[in-house]
Amino acid sequence: MRRIRLAPSTRLLSWTAALTVIGLVIPIGIYANGLGQFAGIPLGLALIVALLVGYDLLISRHPPQVAVKREIPANLSVHVAQPVSIALANRGHFALSLQCSEMVPEHWLCSDNYHGCSLQPGQIAEFSYTVTPTKRGPSQISATEIKVASKLGFWLYVYWIEHVSDHKVFPNFTAISDLSGLKGSVNLAQAGLKKFNMRGSGMDFLQLRDYREGESIKQIDWRATSRFNKLISREYQEEKNQHLIVMLDSGRRMRVQDDQLSYFDHALNSLIMLSYTALKNGDNVSLQSFGSESRWLSHIRGAQNVSKVMQHFYDLYPQKIASDYLSAAQELLVKQPKRALILLVSCLRDEDFDDLLKAVQLLKAKHLVAVISIEEPIYKQIESQPVETFEEAITYASAHKIKKSIDRNVQRLKQKGVICINAPASHLTPNVLNTYLSVKKAGLL
Numbered sequence: 001m002r003r004i005r006l007a008p009s010t011r012l013l014s015w016t017a018a019l020t021v022i023g024l025v026i027p028i029g030i031y032a033n034g035l036g037q038f039a040g041i042p043l044g045l046a047l048i049v050a051l052l053v054g055y056d057l058l059i060s061r062h063p064p065q066v067a068v069k070r071e072i073p074a075n076l077s078v079h080v081a082q083p084v085s086i087a088l089a090n091r092g093h094f095a096l097s098l099q100c101s102e103m104v105p106e107h108w109l110c111s112d113n114y115h116g117c118s119l120q121p122g123q124i125a126e127f128s129y130t131v132t133p134t135k136r137g138p139s140q141i142s143a144t145e146i147k148v149a150s151k152l153g154f155w156l157y158v159y160w161i162e163h164v165s166d167h168k169v170f171p172n173f174t175a176i177s178d179l180s181g182l183k184g185s186v187n188l189a190q191a192g193l194k195k196f197n198m199r200g201s202g203m204d205f206l207q208l209r210d211y212r213e214g215e216s217i218k219q220i221d222w223r224a225t226s227r228f229n230k231l232i233s234r235e236y237q238e239e240k241n242q243h244l245i246v247m248l249d250s251g252r253r254m255r256v257q258d259d260q261l262s263y264f265d266h267a268l269n270s271l272i273m274l275s276y277t278a279l280k281n282g283d284n285v286s287l288q289s290f291g292s293e294s295r296w297l298s299h300i301r302g303a304q305n306v307s308k309v310m311q312h313f314y315d316l317y318p319q320k321i322a323s324d325y326l327s328a329a330q331e332l333l334v335k336q337p338k339r340a341l342i343l344l345v346s347c348l349r350d351e352d353f354d355d356l357l358k359a360v361q362l363l364k365a366k367h368l369v370a371v372i373s374i375e376e377p378i379y380k381q382i383e384s385q386p387v388e389t390f391e392e393a394i395t396y397a398s399a400h401k402i403k404k405s406i407d408r409n410v411q412r413l414k415q416k417g418v419i420c421i422n423a424p425a426s427h428l429t430p431n432v433l434n435t436y437l438s439v440k441k442a443g444l445l
Contacts, residue, residue, distance in 0.1 A: 001063050004145075005158045012053060012154040019046050053154045060150035060157065065092035066119075068144045068161050070102075072131075076139075077172045079260060081132045086144070088127075090119035097149040100127070103142045103160075107135040133169040136265070137315035140166045170314045171269050173306075208232050243284045243340035244436060245367075246271050247332065250316060251291030251323030253347040256376065258425040263374050264318045266425040267345045270432045272309055274343070277433055279303040281440065286336065287312070290328035292319035296335060325352070329359035333366065341368045341439050343432065348373040348422075350405040353412075360418055368444055370419035370435050373410070377424055379403040 008016075023042040071085040090096050099116040113129035133139065144161045208224050211231030224232035248271060254264035261269075275285045280303040287309060289295040297312045323346065332342070342363055348356065348371075356371070363369045382399035385392070406422065413420040419439075423431040 001066070002160045002162065003063065003157060004160050007156045007158065009149060009154055009156045015049055015154075019049060052152060056150045056152035056154045060152075060155060063159060064096055064098070064146075064148050064157075065090070066096070066098070066146060066148075066159075066161070067091055068100075068146075068163050070141065070144070070163060070165055072141070072165060072167070074165075074167055076131075076133050076167050076169045077174065078133050078136050078169055078265075080172055080174070081130050083128055083130050084113070084141075086113075086115075086127045086129075087124055088117070088119065088146075089124045090121055093121050094151070095120050097153075099147040101145050102129070103145060104131055105133075105139045105141070108133050108139070133167075134260075136169050136171060137317070138166065139169055140164055168311075168314060170310045171265065171272060173272060173310060208234060241282060241284065242440070243286065243336070243338065244274075244278045245332065245336055245340045245342045246274065246285070246287045247328060247342060247344040248287065248289045248313075249291050249323050249344075249346035250289045250293060250318045251346075252318065252320045253323065253349065253352075254291070254318040254374075255320070256347065258377075261425070262318070263347050263425055266428050267374065268313060268316075270429040271345065272306065273429050274432050274436060275300070275309045276303060276306045278436060279306055283440075285309070286340075288328065288332055288335075289313065289316055290325075290331075291323035292317070292321055294328070294331065298335065323352075325356045325359035326362070329362045333362065337366065339367055341370065341436065341444075343370045343372055343435065345372045345428075345432070346374070347376065348406060348409065350402065350409065353409045357413070357416075360413065361416070364417065368419075368439065370439075371413055371421070372428070372432055372435065373406075373420070373422045374428060375406075375422045375424045 019042070022045060026042050067089040069087040069089075071087075072082065076082050084102070086100065086102065088098070088100060096119045097116075098119065099114065101114045102110075104110050104113070109132040111130040113127075115125075115127040117125040117127075119125055142162075142164055144163050146159050146161060148157045148159065149155070150157065208221055209232070211220060211225075211233045215233055219233045221232050221234050248264075248267060250264060254262065254267065256263045258266060271287065275287070278285050279300065285300045286296070286298045288297075293316060295312060295316060297309065300306075300308055325344075325346075344356075344360075346352075346356075360369050360371065379399045379402060382395055383403070385396070387393050387396050410420050410422050419435060421431050421435060
């Protein structure tokens, strides 16, 4: 426990104000009535009060014996409210009148955590408040601040009780549990996804079963049919143990805010969903960030390991630097030479296209490449506004030109055999999942 300051209490301030009034009013009455022998009364009262205040300061100088216990989970989710419980125990031999508050991170929203109570020796008081983290990454509640009134109530001692609790604030993965029934080939409407027709080849054999009317003759197993003397079909399942690699841009383009989240946060949330779906389908997942920081997480298997994805990227934030697509592609080819589906997630601008095109062509030599670009809504917003002035006309023409250029580049990527999607941040998740599921169901890998 560390004392950080000493402040006069409300009682001391009120007594000081009263003495000031007495010191001004009484002398006037004394001299007006010729009672000079009572002129020392105000000074005497001030001396008595000063002695009491000094004595209170002397007998209250020792820190109070207060114990604090805080209960809050170590792992939190961004933008999800979490209750915090505080217990204060008086371990001393004297009654205490105190107020307490917690030193929470500045980027946490916090309900009123300022509480006051009186504690008898051995008594425990419990309080609770609510915190809502607004930023991913490591955080901590550093201390509990308590204000203790002195024995006579003239002073207020402020102490810090060093009580650090470290926390990891992850993306809100509640939505993952909402997709617990998603297996890549069923319940697709639950995530706003499209259904894709299964291709006959490139699928793993699952089992033999009775032929169903309307099925293709190609599915009939004639050897089993002759053995059982009835039509038997082969049933296939989607291929497993395929490899999905996500390249996540963490450069300056991804710093743009979209409501409460940045483009990067939207992308990270979508990729956690994608990782969960792919792992649930029995595929391997690897992730690479590039731009502000290069992080590589390789060959994750099993839906229960989706937490490794969150652990690895929960504290990564985009920085004000340009992303080097070509360098990231060269780095990835060294780490993953075997064919895989590569999803490159970024926010493309016209000036990025040449670098991106070189990177994509390099990756296409060995991998199936999909580019997911976050569409910036500002261009459509400008185009929807009425044009009444010359400046508005210039703005409209510029936005229209940029948007057309981006659309043209997207078409150029598609013409080169690259899966390319340009979608708003709010629609990123279904587009990312649709891309993965369409590739799986078409057997393109």
